[in-house]
Amino acid sequence: MEKVISGFLRFKSSEYVQRKQLFADLANGQNPEVLFITCADSRIDPNMVTQTEPGDLFIIRNAGNIVPPHSKQAGGVTASIEFAVAALGVRHIVICGHTDCGAMKGALNPAGLDGLPHVQEWLDHSRAAVDVVKAKHGQATIDELSDVTEENVLLQMQHLRTHPAVLSPLSTGDVDLHGWVYDIEHGTVNAYCEDKKSFVPVEERYADLIQELAAAEESKTA
Secondary structure: OHHHHHHHHHHHHHHHHHOHHHHHHHOOOOOOOEEEEEEOOOOOOHHHHHOOOOOOEEEEEEOOOOOOOOOOOOOHHHHHHHHHHHHOOOOEEEEEEEOOOHHHHHHHOHHHHOOOHHHHHHHHHHHHHHHHHHHHHOOOOHHHHHHHHHHHHHHHHHHHOOOHHHHHHHHOOOOEEEEEEEEOOOOEEEEEEOOOOEEEEHHHHOHHHHHHHHHHHHHHHO
């Protein structure tokens, strides 16, 4: 707790002072472009990884970056998705898994979660990802952790499409879905490429956009 308190004091005396106008603007509302759904794992920092400012990302975090399929039963994830898309008007939704994910390890070995019944039930939302890996490889063990992590991202993207707040703008092109896997050790991100039906380096997946950004930057300095 000492690190948390000392960090707040540094923020108040330096970071906040340097960005006072930003926080003054944010005090009157938010207008994020991206809904970022990722794991609650303490090693994941969406703003650090994407180098974004407060107000840029609307973030949902939970064990396993899970999106339960839509149902009439209210839930925090469902309500947050609905608010982000229908009220805030986000244009992009990123589901970001990560390497060495404890939730995916649990999905691979649900019997090891006997003392954690709520976690066990929550990870039922990832069961189909494990089943896909079993069908592809004939097994689903810790050796297939990276495959399960990727399949889980794709599964949660499918679940997103069951949410009415997402399906409508998705069908009109007003919202785009993105599937990412962040490599903690190497600081890289692989993104799902629909054309190749596989995860590729983010630099490859968004090559056109990166070129546009580089051209825009060059025109500023010309």
